[in-house]
Amino acid sequence: MTFDSGPPDSPSSHRSPVVVVGAGPAGLTLGNILRAASVDCVVLETESREFIERRPRAGVVEEWAVRELGRRGLAENLLERAQPHSACEFRFGGERHRFAYTELTGRHHFVYPQPLLVTDLVREYADVRGGDIRFSVRDVRLHDLDTDRPSVSYTCPESGQRQVVHCDFVAGCDGARGVSRAALPPGRVRVARHDYGIGWLALLAEAPPSSDCVLFGAHPRGFAGHMARSPEVTRYYLQCPPGDDPENWPHDRVWTELRERLGAAGAAPLTEGRLIEKRVLDMHDYVVEPMAFGRLFLAGDAAHLVAPIAAKGMNLALHDAFLLGDSLVTRLTSGDGSGLDGYSEASLRRVWDYQEFSQWLSELYHGSSAGDPFRAGTTLARLRRLFTSPAAAAAFAEQYLGTAERY
Ligand code: RFL
Numbered sequence: 001m002t003f004d005s006g007p008p009d010s011p012s013s014h015r016s017p018v019v020v021v022g023a024g025p026a027g028l029t030l031g032n033i034l035r036a037a038s039v040d041c042v043v044l045e046t047e048s049r050e051f052i053e054r055r056p057r058a059g060v061v062e063e064w065a066v067r068e069l070g071r072r073g074l075a076e077n078l079l080e081r082a083q084p085h086s087a088c089e090f091r092f093g094g095e096r097h098r099f100a101y102t103e104l105t106g107r108h109h110f111v112y113p114q115p116l117l118v119t120d121l122v123r124e125y126a127d128v129r130g131g132d133i134r135f136s137v138r139d140v141r142l143h144d145l146d147t148d149r150p151s152v153s154y155t156c157p158e159s160g161q162r163q164v165v166h167c168d169f170v171a172g173c174d175g176a177r178g179v180s181r182a183a184l185p186p187g188r189v190r191v192a193r194h195d196y197g198i199g200w201l202a203l204l205a206e207a208p209p210s211s212d213c214v215l216f217g218a219h220p221r222g223f224a225g226h227m228a229r230s231p232e233v234t235r236y237y238l239q240c241p242p243g244d245d246p247e248n249w250p251h252d253r254v255w256t257e258l259r260e261r262l263g264a265a266g267a268a269p270l271t272e273g274r275l276i277e278k279r280v281l282d283m284h285d286y287v288v289e290p291m292a293f294g295r296l297f298l299a300g301d302a303a304h305l306v307a308p309i310a311a312k313g314m315n316l317a318l319h320d321a322f323l324l325g326d327s328l329v330t331r332l333t334s335g336d337g338s339g340l341d342g343y344s345e346a347s348l349r350r351v352w353d354y355q356e357f358s359q360w361l362s363e364l365y366h367g368s369s370a371g372d373p374f375r376a377g378t379t380l381a382r383l384r385r386l387f388t389s390p391a392a393a394a395a396f397a398e399q400y401l402g403t404a405e406r407y
Pocket of ligand 1: 023046140173180300308311313315
């Protein structure tokens, strides 16, 4: 139980206006925004710095998010090193169908692996802006969230002693498996869930990308995806039964399936390489509403998980951090709490829009292999429409890039 009535009195108590729980993209971006406004905070992270700087996950950052990071002095390396992408390619019916979204919208996707972004954000927060961050902490607990004197306690890894940080606000940025969401009392929030009933074998291959763009294979044997990560590493996905054992997927089986499902007339052969990550993701989503309780505000995967179908999760985490960071700064520097009051609603508009797009896209990827000729027929119509109807293409591009003027 993480929602305690109060921390034990401790000689090692101290105070900070904000405690940020979790040093992922959401927590670190938030910490940087607070530090830039000279608002003190403490970031608590259960893993080591080395671990979070290496953990492989996302790779696609939307242009609006890059612009926002840049405006806050957080995109210098990203702008120097990320690859701007201007198209993706669907492969179905044995053919290639290139979707040039930048031609339609003028906007790009930026491919920048999450560990690089996290490394940049930690460096800026801790080494440049002098932010307080504590790694490898244990047993984090949140207290008195429904009072105006909340606190967070944890066990210090070096001394083994409990420490307490008294604060005004707690930002729960501890991802899908953290303690913040569990601290929301049942009955005060609603958690909406969706299970796709589908698994994806997520792979990282020590191999250069086999195409200059993201590839989506909608194949009767199941979905396959190809996403560049760096000149040396490529992410691949293969649809598989949920709960499947990665050991069922030896090297040869993986590459045979990828070749089959991504095969198309005139396509260059895939460049094979050693598989350095192989894990099965059960595709599901959830949304916590509202994203706040008392003095606790959730951000990122702690509040909403969106299956990696549409590569949206990290973008939503950044969106939350921008909104919450600005709202906390305004509240703590001028006393105006209107931004915090509207935070959950403002964030959830984009969250639900992205969730809806993920569901729509899921059918595009998985309908052909559902074993239902009717769904296979409608999926093919949906795929073809992207290349025959300019209105459908424009709508897809807007959602894929997250460029709607209003959410
Ligand atoms: P994170 O990144 O999970 O960070 C949470 C941090 O909190 C720590 N933590 C705790 N700290 C203190 N106390 C506790 N009790 C704690 N419990 C946990 C954790 O160690 C961690 O450091 O959450 P955040 O910041 O909300 O960021 C979310 C993103 O990481 C996530 O949405 C994306 O990775 C999702 N995602 C993708 N998103 C995109 O926008 N584009 C993509 O291309 C994309 N590809 C992906 C993905 C996720 C994937 N997986 C592994 C599910 C590809 C994959 C394979």
